[in-house]
Amino acid sequence: MSSLEGNKIAAAILVGGMITLSVGILTDFIYRPHHSAQAAHEGGEGGGAAPAAKPAPLEPVLGLIATADVAKGEKIAQKCESCHTVTADGKNKVGPGLYGVIGRVSGTHPDFAYSEPMKAHAKPWTFADLNHFLTRPKEFIPGTKMTFPGLPNVQDRADLLAWLDKQSANPAPLPTPEEIAAEQAALKTEEAPAEGAAPAEGAAPAEGAAAPAEGAAAPAEGAAPAEPAAPAEGGAAAPAGESAVALIAAADPAVGAKAAAKCKACHDLTNTAKNKVGPALWGVIGRNHASVEGFAYSDVMKGMAGHPWNFEELDKFLTNPKAYAPGTKMAFPGIKKPEERAALMRWLRDQSDSPVALPQ
Ligand code: HEC
Numbered sequence: 457m458s459s460l461e462g463n464k465i466a467a468a469i470l471v472g473g474m475i476t477l478s479v480g481i482l483t484d485f486i487y488r489p490h491h492s493a494q495a496a497h498e499g500g501e502g503g504g505a506a507p508a509a510k511p512a513p514l515e516p517v518l519g520l521i522a523t524a525d526v527a528k529g530e531k532i533a534q535k536c537e538s539c540h541t542v543t544a545d546g547k548n549k550v551g552p553g554l555y556g557v558i559g560r561v562s563g564t565h566p567d568f569a570y571s572e573p574m575k576a577h578a579k580p581w582t583f584a585d586l587n588h589f590l591t592r593p594k595e596f597i598p599g600t601k602m603t604f605p606g607l608p609n610v611q612d613r614a615d616l617l618a619w620l621d622k623q624s625a626n627p628a629p630l631p632t633p634e635e636i637a638a639e640q641a642a643l644k645t646e647e648a649p650a651e652g653a654a655p656a657e658g659a660a661p662a663e664g665a666a667a668p669a670e671g672a673a674a675p676a677e678g679a680a681p682a683e684p685a686a687p688a689e690g691g692a693a694a695p696a697g698e699s700a701v702a703l704i705a706a707a708d709p710a711v712g713a714k715a716a717a718k719c720k721a722c723h724d725l726t727n728t729a730k731n732k733v734g735p736a737l738w739g740v741i742g743r744n745h746a747s748v749e750g751f752a753y754s755d756v757m758k759g760m761a762g763h764p765w766n767f768e769e770l771d772k773f774l775t776n777p778k779a780y781a782p783g784t785k786m787a788f789p790g791i792k793k794p795e796e797r798a799a800l801m802r803w804l805r806d807q808s809d810s811p812v813a814l815p816q
């Protein structure tokens with residue numbers, strides 16, 4: 457076979473893998489709420505690790521993959537390698553070989569004696585499903601033989617998944633903004649709004665702010681219907697009601713510049729003002745909501761147009777984007793630490809041709 461033919465075949469396989477993977481992600485979003493509810497009843501059965509008093513928080517991971525630390529992921533994978541090989545030879549150990557596992561149908565690696573539930577699952581492994589499985593293995597596949605308690609930290613899971621994806625002849629494509637948003641919506645009930653946080657429906661913008669337009673609370677297209685946010689469960693987040701505004705004037709812009717790395721995956725923060733996944737943010741503080749030309753804002757954001765971003769509102773938005781603007785397209789979980797938001801806003805305020813006055 458000529459190498460050209462070989463390339464064509466490789467490309468066909470790659471495209472096939474991508475399609476399978478996308479379908480898997482979508483299927484998963486559609487079925488997740490049912491699955492989770494069912495798993496919650498069955499959780500803790502099947503032996504293995506004792507049920508933890510508080511399950512690890514199941515936070516969305518897709519938005520973190522693009523910027524994840526692959527080198528760290530390789531280190532984290534050592535936890536898996538006591539039971540799994542992640543090499544192209546595909547050898548099985550206590551667990552099945554994991555080389556190329558993202559996009560592969562669960563329970564199908566040759567010559568491995570899977571549990572019945574793992575075989576029955578029979579769906580391609582997606583980033584989103586692996587996020588769930590690796591957070592709470594026995595909840596995602598009740599009765600699995602994998603006696604691994606899970607990786608409780610979402611950044612660890614992102615780093616690991618980013619590395620794992622590269623251990624493949626066919627790495628899966630990075631999650632799309634739609635997939636990121638859909639995962640956020642699917643896991644909404646899991647995101648623990650800490651005590652003091654306003655319930656989703658009550659999450660009005662700051663006093664005096666323009667009320668969101670009617671219908672603004674409608675979820676973004678493709679997102680699951682909004683469910684009332686559940687009370688804090690994993691409870692890892694700091695009280696989200698705490699304002700960071702009083703901390704801004706004294707905050708260190710250098711610390712804020714680092715925090716802004718989280719925004720750069722989606723936003724251009726330079727004065728070249730390009731739109732990316734999110735609108736350009738140069739000069740955003742003091743600028744009206746939803747005012748960047750050529751950017752397709754969500755309805756909720758458009759409903760706030762004509763009203764400037766001030767520190768109070770930005771603080772609320774950055775604490776919990778979906779509570780401030782239900783249905784926003786910004787698939788970012790929020791920054792829970794007031795100190796971090798303060799430093800970020802202190803720095804962001806300077807990224808402007810005419811910085812607004814700092815809060816007193
Ligand atoms: C204590 C041993 C052990 C550890 C540690 C472990 N696993 Fe597993 N893993 C297993 C076993 C056993 C199975 C088969 C589960 C079944 O059949 O129900 C499995 C199955 C899997 C599967 C499903 C594979 C397939 O072909 O469908 C994935 C994915 C997986 N593990 C990922 C991981 C990752 C990633 C880590 C590290 C964060 C990890 N595992 C740590 C034992 C382990």
Ligand code: HEC
Pocket residue numbers: 519636715716718719720721722723733734735737740744745746747748752753754755756757765770774781783784785786787788791800
């Ligand atoms: C995963 C992608 C993503 C990340 C990460 C992200 N954003 Fe966004 N952001 C968006 C999108 C998409 C919108 C448009 C929201 C809408 O229309 O509802 C947006 C809108 C905004 C707006 C409103 C701008 C306007 O013109 O009205 C601000 C302010 C903002 N983001 C700040 C931030 C900051 C600060 C960070 C980092 C802490 C951040 N974002 C991280 C995607 C992202």
